[in-house]
Amino acid sequence: MDGSVRQEALERLDVLAGEWVVEADFPGQTMPDTPAARCVFEWTLDGRFLVQRTEIPVAEAPDSMAIIAADPETGAYTQHYFDSRGVARVYAMSFAGGVWRLLREAPDFSPLDFRQRFTGQVSDDGATIRGSWETSHDDSTTWEHDFTLTYRRSG
Template sequence: MDEAVRAAALTRLEPFVGEWEAEARFSFTPEPIRGTLAFTWDLGGQFLRQQSTVDHPAAPDAVALVSVAEEGDGHDYVQHYFDSRGVVRVYRMTLHDGEWTLLRDRPDFTPLHFAQRYTGTFDDDGRTIAGRWEQSHDGGATWEHDFAVTYRRLDRS
């Protein structure tokens, strides 16, 4: 990948940068679970760092690093995910026209007992991302809702 394509891919991640509040809705509790999410540039702006904290013991805190995928058109990324349970995962990530997707359908550092995908959509002013996580237990043939999560920007006006 040439440097101009890489630079453009990194620039496309800029809408994430900042602090967000998160509200997730899980089946195991009627109350929403709240947390925070911060995106910052790391290692000279070559990686986007994602740090999340959650106010519920059943939901893990996490750190992720997003990098530009070496192959593709500059809209493809890789998210390396680590959480407070000791889980390590690798997600393929895209960002196209305000839609953020994460997909894990291959074994990586953690056994693949089920596939996961996230789809989130930025609202028109970029201050809210409404999304949902889904699971598949049949290799991605069918997907079932896991939980909904909404992020609201805290810092930019």
Template sequence: MTERHPALARLDVLVGRWTVQPEVDGLGTGWTEFSWVEGGAFLRQFSDAEPLPPDAPQAWRENNPLPVTALIGLDDAGEEFTMLYADARGVHRVYRMAFADGVWRLERNAPGFHQRFTGELSPDRGTVHGRWEGSPDGVDWRLDFAITYRR
């Protein structure tokens, strides 16, 4: 890559290792790490955790298996990001993504299973408070879980 697109610089704030705390009873802290790959053309996210405690909710185990890998890229026509996601279940998803003015958004619209994430970056850039929501129809949304990222 000869020259980095300026929109990619918005993601620099994510680079590095973060602890991740989902607000789910019985779950401890995990981690995620963002790093530039392919000469800065893509941002890779890798997430994992220590083994889940035996009292972790079964629904969480089934719906949030680790490790998770995501690759974030840019469509320069509209300066919109896309995240390609894969997890330990063999699930593969595509999310539209935005990151601007300290707000991180992910959205997936799939028949019968819509998802969205909104995270707010703290002024000191050391914390992201976020929430995942789900909807069967893209109209009526419910909180799936809140999550906090900390450096």
């Protein structure tokens, strides 16, 4: 394969590249004057991978880094996630039609005590992503809202 499938998949992620301010909303929790997180998406290794770095100025929340790769044959995405707690996870990812999805339903580097999924919608102008994380403790039969994230382009 000539790599065109992977290249097309990676080009779809260009809308994420840049700097973002991230705000979280946790149900039932009021967090007044909580500073927003900073997130940067940047290309690395000749544009073959998209790196996401998130710094959160809240002691209870981990800083993180994720590396997004596209399969050269299918264009399917995988997100490799790492954080300051020492957590390492692998998410199946899709990005199409302005909808960004992450899904973790299989054990990887850490036990699968619960399943996770994220769905985010990119605004028409590419300046905002509104999304939410959900968890399942019963093999993906029932999903519960965990928290909401809003990304706002800052650079």
